[in-house]
Amino acid sequence: xxxxAFVAPAxxxxxAFALIPxxxxxxxAAFRIDPVxxxxxxxxxxxxxxxxxxxxxxxxxxNNLLWILLSIGVQIPLALLLAAALIDQSRFCRALRTVFxxxxxxxxxxIGIMFSIVLDGQFGxxxxxxxxxxxxxxxxxWTADRRWALFCLIAVACWQYTGYHMMVLLAGMxxxxxxxxxxxxxxxAGWWQRLGGITLPxxxxxxxxxxxxxxxxxxxxxxxxxxxxxxxxxxxxxxxxTYMYSQAFMSERxxxxxxxxxxxxIITLGFAVIHSRLARLEAGAP
Amino acid sequence: xxxxxxxxxxCALAGCLVAAxxxxxxxxxxxxxxxxxxxxxxxxxxFGSVWVNEPRKSTLEKVAAEFRAxxxxxxxxxxxxxxxxxxxAIRTAVxxxxxxxxxxxxxxxxxxxxxxxxxxxxxxxxxxxxxWGDQFIPNAMPLFEYRGGTWGVPMLMQCAYFLYxxxxxxxxxxxxxxxxxxxxxxCEVFKREGMAPIGLSNVNKWPLHHYVSILWQRxxxxxxxLDDYDTETEGSFSDPGYVEGLRMVRLLxxxxxxxxxxxxxxxEMFRQLFATERVPMIMTxxxxxxxxxxxxxxxxxxxxxxxxxxxxxxxxxxxxQAYMMGAPDGYAVWxxxxxxxxxxxxxxxxxxxxxxxxxxxxxxxxxxxKGAVNEQTAGDKLRRYAADLEAAPGVTPWADIMLESSxxxxxxxxxxxxxxxxxxxxxxxxxxxxxHAKARAETRTES
Numbered sequence: 197x198x199x200x201a202f203v204a205p206a207x208x209x210x211x212a213f214a215l216i217p218x219x220x221x222x223x224x225a226a227f228r229i230d231p232v233x234x235x236x237x238x239x240x241x242x243x244x245x246x247x248x249x250x251x252x253x254x255x256x257x258x259n260n261l262l263w264i265l266l267s268i269g270v271q272i273p274l275a276l277l278l279a280a281a282l283i284d285q286s287r288f289c290r291a292l293r294t295v296f297x298x299x300x301x302x303x304x305x306x307i308g309i310m311f312s313i314v315l316d317g318q319f320g321x322x323x324x325x326x327x328x329x330x331x332x333x334x335x336x337x338w339t340a341d342r343r344w345a346l347f348c349l350i351a352v353a354c355w356q357y358t359g360y361h362m363m364v365l366l367a368g369m370x371x372x373x374x375x376x377x378x379x380x381x382x383x384x385a386g387w388w389q390r391l392g393g394i395t396l397p398x399x400x401x402x403x404x405x406x407x408x409x410x411x412x413x414x415x416x417x418x419x420x421x422x423x424x425x426x427x428x429x430x431x432x433x434x435x436x437x438t439y440m441y442s443q444a445f446m447s448e449r450x451x452x453x454x455x456x457x458x459x460x461x462i463i464t465l466g467f468a469v470i471h472s473r474l475a476r477l478e479a480g481a482p
Numbered sequence: 483x484x485x486x487x488x489x490x491x492x493c494a495l496a497g498c499l500v501a502a503x504x505x506x507x508x509x510x511x512x513x514x515x516x517x518x519x520x521x522x523x524x525x526x527x528x529f530g531s532v533w534v535n536e537p538r539k540s541t542l543e544k545v546a547a548e549f550r551a552x553x554x555x556x557x558x559x560x561x562x563x564x565x566x567x568x569x570x571a572i573r574t575a576v577x578x579x580x581x582x583x584x585x586x587x588x589x590x591x592x593x594x595x596x597x598x599x600x601x602x603x604x605x606x607x608x609x610x611x612x613x614w615g616d617q618f619i620p621n622a623m624p625l626f627e628y629r630g631g632t633w634g635v636p637m638l639m640q641c642a643y644f645l646y647x648x649x650x651x652x653x654x655x656x657x658x659x660x661x662x663x664x665x666x667x668x669c670e671v672f673k674r675e676g677m678a679p680i681g682l683s684n685v686n687k688w689p690l691h692h693y694v695s696i697l698w699q700r701x702x703x704x705x706x707x708l709d710d711y712d713t714e715t716e717g718s719f720s721d722p723g724y725v726e727g728l729r730m731v732r733l734l735x736x737x738x739x740x741x742x743x744x745x746x747x748x749x750e751m752f753r754q755l756f757a758t759e760r761v762p763m764i765m766t767x768x769x770x771x772x773x774x775x776x777x778x779x780x781x782x783x784x785x786x787x788x789x790x791x792x793x794x795x796x797x798x799x800x801x802x803q804a805y806m807m808g809a810p811d812g813y814a815v816w817x818x819x820x821x822x823x824x825x826x827x828x829x830x831x832x833x834x835x836x837x838x839x840x841x842x843x844x845x846x847x848x849x850x851x852k853g854a855v856n857e858q859t860a861g862d863k864l865r866r867y868a869a870d871l872e873a874a875p876g877v878t879p880w881a882d883i884m885l886e887s888s889x890x891x892x893x894x895x896x897x898x899x900x901x902x903x904x905x906x907x908x909x910x911x912x913x914x915x916x917x918h919a920k921a922r923a924e925t926r927t928e929s
Contacts, residue, residue, distance in 0.1 A: 231576060231577030232573055232577070232596055232601055234600075315746075316743075316748070316751055317747065318742070318747065319751055336743075337746045339685075339746040340685075340745040340746025340902070341746075342904065345746070425685065426687065428687060428745060428898050429746070429899065429902050430895050430898045430902070430905060442891060445569065448887045
């Protein structure tokens with residue numbers, strides 16, 4: 197019993213704050229729930245059918261997919277380059293690492309407010325800078341124009357999280373024996389050759405885990421979108437989490453909101469399974 | 483110690499970044515309960531309020547302190563929640579059987595749902611006692627009435643007006659428009675000069691629908707519109723005036739009469755457009771009167787530069803063209819309260835003429851109690867608004883408080899699409915009809 201006693205506190209916390217809420221969420225997705233009307237009616241899979249036939253849900257799914265792809269495509273290469281460039285233990289590099297990491301400590305809501313002001317079509321700093329460069333008044337509605345809005349939000353998320361992924365990759369890089377770099381240097385390998393020939397192959401497993409973190413984080417994204425566009429204009433920047441919030445709290449469809457949460461859980465678990473398979477293949481497991 | 487120095491540097495940098503995002507400014511926390519000073523054994527009354535910002539909060543605190551002094555047998559505890567967090571918070575509290583005894587409500591469908599769920603008390607009998615119900619201004623009461631009962635009492639009345647920059651109008655020899663066609667002519671004058679005539683903020687999705695709501699009332703008629711909003715009736719938005727109203731709003735967007743990027747413009751930036759004289763007109767609720775009259779947000783003396791005019795008429799429309807558009811907010815008593823008498827004592831005190839006058843003085847907002855707005859308590863514009871309201875034959879509510887929540891969300895999303903030209907007026911109406919039909923089917927299942 198002693199081993200169980202050791203894990204009991206952690207198990208209790210896990211059950212109370214993760215397992216049981218997930219189980220309740222799964223149950224809620226099969227009910228029509230309205231606490232004000234005191235209604236709790238079993239509806240089977242109807243909530244899933246409702247969201248599946250709702251066009252904003254399709255937009256949210258597509259936007260999340262785009263968010264994942266662009267986040268991986270932008271954050272991982274940028275983080276890798278930053279980590280490779282700032283691996284040095286000099287004061288300058290350490291200071292820059294702190295600077296790049298610092299957006300992570302700012303709450304997403306604050307970042308959303310800050311970039312709403314920067315990207316404002318009338319008074320925003322970005323348009324003011326572009327107006328100065330162009331020599332005439334620029335009034336692009338970065339978050340109002342459906343052509344730009346989602347890309348602006350993804351760019352803000354990349355600004356916030358690239359520093360974090362830089363730190364993850366940096367930790368991985370520090371585990372690579374320095375002798376390999378010294379030998380390559382003696383053989384005349386340049387910076388890019390060392391990056392491509394030593395760092396990347398030996399960092400593969402860390403990068404795989406990091407890609408998974410980016411993907412899962414992109415599925416859960418909520419605060420920046422909610423603060424900056426509320427999923428608008430006309431659902432153009434809707435993502436699964438804002439759609440879930442909108443269903444549960446704005447449209448007062450708690451069951452449908454829970455159904456969206458289940459979809460998010462399935463997607464996230466899917467990524468975890470893919471990661472675990474790839475990791476096993478990497479380790480040479482049968 | 484370099485590490486310590488870098489730690490300080492990181493903290494300073496983080497502090498700067500946080501300060502740059504305005505997080506350093508003290509804000510009202512999401513939910514706060516004022517400490518109790520009552521004697522042991524006193525009856526506890528929990529009061530759920532959304533008055534988290536100044537001057538509302540300090541004014542309410544003074545009134546609450548006076549109530550506690552007069553009624554030591556009642557332990558009044560004010561619980562503040564941010565307005566944006568309030569709807570989910572109060573629903574959760576009600577579901578958990580832990581709602582405040584008296585809580586803030588928006589009338590219309592939101593309050594009706596609480597009534598249908600037997601979550602709030604019918605105050606009809608109480609309002610009949612001692613003439614309590616007679617002291618409220620008549621235009622404020624109808625939205626609290628439903629299925630033969632009165633489910634709350636009104637507090638602050640908000641209505642929509644066009645605000646205009648008087649100097650900019652006078653310079654061009656323009657007078658405030660009285661009809662929709664006159665409004666279009668005024669807009670054209672400014673547009674020809676390359677200026678957007680009307681400032682609009684629609685990031686929250688609801689501001690644009692105020693234009694549609696008033697046009698529907700003017701064209702279709704107030705009774706028909708209310709009937710169509712209601713999911714318990716056979717209303718189906720079939721009047722051709724609905725699509726006509728939507729087309730009239732679409733025309734404002736197509737002609738460039740609204741400020742650019744309205745779907746991404748926040749309320750603060752919207753006020754700045756008007757305060758910095760980039761636009762000559764805005765349509766807004768009376769909640770903005772105080773901010774634009776005298777606050778840190780506007781340049782000194784700006785309050786004297788602007789005036790307001792009533793929402794334009796649409797000649798030939800089926801509605802009463804003298805109607806105003808707006809709604810009061812108010813308070814309801816939780817059905818499961820264990821302190822009903824004490825809760826009602828507090829509510830009567832809060833809505834007494836004496837306290838209402840003090841609230842008007844402190845807030846410069848229209849409290850829905852007769853005699854609260856007078857020369858001693860209110861400024862010119864507030865007095866004019868009160869006189870307009872008294873003279874108005876009725877007040878049509880904005881659609882978003884009358885529509886069932888899922889209908890409202892679908893409709894407002896479609897409207898923001900109409901603003902950027904991706905959804906046609908006909909499709910907005912089709913979306914509304916479709917969502918409304920689904921909600922009506924659900925309402926029938928409920929009953």
